[in-house]
Amino acid sequence: MMDRAASSTLGDARARPPGWRGVADDWSSDQRAFKNVSWGKVMMWIFLLSDTFIFSCFLLSYMTVRMSTTAPWPNPSEVFALEIGGKPIPLILIAIMTFILISSSGTMAMAVNFGYRRERRTTALLMLATAAFGASFVGMQAFEWTKLIGEGVRPWGNPWGAYQFGSSFFMITGFHGTHVTIGVIFLLIMAHKVWRGDFDRERRGFFTSRKGHYEIVEITGLYWHFVDLVWVFIFAFFYLW
């Protein structure tokens, strides 16, 4: 674990040749591979990389069961349609959820920016807005699950076709919803710390006893944008395909 003094001497972004040559120099320097990136950010990126593989495996297994079943796959456009004003509109709830998650990513990106400008109130409010968007997303997902369960969708069967539809749906959206929920909790804790001014006074954290910095807002943001990123793939592969 590198403290700030060490990172300033070892972490110099020295001039490196561009391209692969520079990457090789970074990795072979016998110091730290990611010169000007703090360990907290690197750890979050590596966690997100591992999470990428988890979600990739879910989407891959979904692809495999969908390609290998002989029963017809239920049409998501009809399954996820909502009746509004007496006529069914395809995928409308999913579209709204998509826009909400994108908006939450927008407010999060701005929160990171204001965090580095050390405007703590704006940062905290934007993080709270992000958390509110996230919570409404989870609420809509709960509504969607309730509706489908009411229509008889189970992990082991459904009224419209291939049984694997239910198991893939609950697995993928359930795991994503869990990520959003954890993100909302993470955001609320960090927004509270920002509002209290922890990162202006470098107050030590209750869990790690380290001095707090506004960088944690960016790390929280990385996690939150990743949740949005995963939804982009779920939206394309599960709902639209």
Add this chain to the structure above:
Amino acid sequence: MNQATVHAPAHAAAHATVPQHSIKLYLMVWGWLFVLSTCSYLVDYFGLQGTLRWSLILLFMIVKAGLIVGVFMHMAWERLALIYAILVPPVAVLVFVGIMIFESDYTFFTRVQFFGAGS
């Protein structure tokens, strides 16, 4: 993108290295994500089918993912060593996709061959 990352000047502390962008950049990306999401929704709304549907879905998906990772997650301004460390491993997933396409074709074939229609 790479040039700017590699030739970044020396900084005192790791915490201060994040370049400051204007809010306008984020609002523009936000707007583009809305437009692209609307486009991919319209692909379903108008019921486009076949190769056109899949290529459009994939196109909008990749552009959206690129905007989120590049701008919102600041990957475009990170050091090249980090960019490659994070973005190259997922290529293995594409190999996995290829393997599982063969595997599921084979499973489908055996199901049709030995079980007839069924799940």
